[in-house]
Amino acid sequence: KSESSGTSLTVVLLFSLQQNNQVVGVGSGSTIVYAVDRLAERVRQEKLNIVCVPTSFQARQLILKHGLSLSDLDRHPELDVAIDGADEVDASLTLIKGGGGCLTQEKIVAGCAKHFIVIADYRKDSKALGQQWKKGVPVEVIPIAYVPVSRAIARRFGGEAVLRMAVSKAGPVVTDNSNFILDWKFEHAQNWKEVNTAIKMIPGVVETGLFVGMAERVYFGMEDGSVKIRD
């Protein structure tokens, strides 16, 4: 990820945070780090009064590290804007998210925001899901159900849904919600709206990393430091 694209992204993006007293959903991953750095700088410089709602343990740490005002959905169930990254963005702004394993809280927070804004580097910009991102669609599952859910997905939609194993810990990745993640390596384009609903109906599925019709705008940080916007 080029540093310049991340920084330029957040400069452009955060000008959209004009009003004071905004409630901001803070996403997860590596690109959001630039946004939170810049947000904290503006809060200091312009004495902005904003509160931040995290989408993960990582996001919570980021908010606290910058001395930003930490809140939650109990106190702020309606957010003005949520800002987050994405693993891939298709032509209709359908996203694959969850590469960092935080898809469930990210989708909850994005769903509570008036505006859901995505920041990503140019490599996430795709014509169709699966063109750039090869790790599949993350699906968060209740641990006891990961095998039946994996079989149900493969049987109904093809491909293979593989349990995400941890790298620096023996065994599978465990999410902030104490669940497992299946990465569904799909074989062909689907009706993502239908597939998202159908997968969520499988007993044991908590959430999918398909964000359909949620992103209002995507800012792509380009290699030359410029920013491309897709609505």
Ligand code: DER
């Ligand atoms: O896991 C996630 O959903 C992250 O937001 C991911 O999609 C983007 O992570 P990145 O900014 O590190 O590429």
